Amino acid sequence: MSADIRIVAVRTALVSLPLERTLKTSIHEISSVCCLLVTLETNTGLVGEGYSFCFDARRLAAISQFTQTLSPIVVGQDPHNVRRFWADFMRGCNFYGQGGISVLAYNAIDIACWDLIGKLAERPLYQLFGAFRDRVPVYASAGLWLSSSQSELCAEAQGFIQQGFKAMKMRLGSPDWRQDVARVEAVRATIGPDITLMADANQGLNGTKALRLGKALEPFGLEWFEEPVPTWDDDAGAMLVRKLDMAVASGETEYTSQGIRRMARHEAATVFMPDLQRMGGYTEMMNAVRYLGACDLAVSPHIFTEHSLHIVAAAGNATWCEHMPWYAPLFKQKMAIEADGMVSVPDRPGVGFTFDWDNIEQFRISSADLQHQDAQ
Missing domain, CATH: 3.30.390.10 (Enolase-like, N-terminal domain)
Structure with a gap:
């Protein structure tokens, strides 16, 4: 055929x-x-x-x-x-x-x-790309928004743990940076030291403010500080990589592997987050992921969870898959969070979601x- x-x-x-x-x-x-x-x-x-x-x-x-x-x-x-x-x-x-x-x-x-x-x-696509694993670690990304109160944050965090997640991400960017610190402290106290916690500023800070906030967040054991500065500000990103005692994640609004390669060459992040649609699909996405792998740099794709499972499953340098359920209504098949916070990659042909x-x-x-x- x-x-x-x-x-x-x-x-x-x-x-x-x-x-x-x-x-x-x-x-x-x-x-x-x-x-x-x-x-x-x-x-x-x-x-x-x-x-x-x-x-x-x-x-x-x-x-x-x-x-x-x-x-x-x-x-x-x-x-x-x-x-x-x-x-x-x-x-x-x-x-x-x-x-x-x-x-x-x-x-x-x-x-x-x-x-x-x-x-x-x-x-399934991950096998055609070259399989590394068939179960993928995921982190919860559908909550802990800036619009949630501190008490709501804690309730949402407990809910994620009950769903089986072993990792979750919260958003930062409060009018007063000390509010962000208090919110992270509250969530960390709620989930304890064994649950992985990420924090995302959504490119809302400049270098000076990001450094101040990042230093204040170091005691809370974050997996990474995501998008503290605009993606085009390689100088600020590289400064944060040098001065913060935590990983700096970025790259979701870069286009094609050329944008990811530029950031990598400027050492503007330590975890790279290429976005499937801004890469232009799987063809160029895998170019970016393999380039980063050759440079021994970590990858955690931006959303598109049903499709990104194949990317993380095919990349030895991939650390986490972002679990975002926004798009679940599009598909007949559903993802299931397993007891250890993993998702099994579907063995159905192609993407595996129709x-x-x-x-x-x-x-x-x-x-x-x-x-x-x-x-x-």
């Missing part, structure tokens, strides 16, 4: 997944996640699936339009030719920029190609929805 397979159509759908409550970080206020679902149809009837996301439905529609302009790269082609597709995409989008909306628009196409490749091989169209229908965004937003 694989010798004759051809992609015959690129289909897109727009959905908005509401969150239970509005969430706040130092730079975000999030009430829903808007997803672009891409399906590659083939002449055999087999389909590949992928998705991108953002936080604004109208901007999602613009990304979707760009995705449709990229469909000629793959239509009529064998999905195995992913590296050639990537080269064609990068060359064709040189004028528009090889980052930003261009990469977000292409990402889901690349993921869907790899989903097809796995299904054709009847193997769109649940019956459930998705209620979240679809129509043209009328977008027009209503424009009128407001």
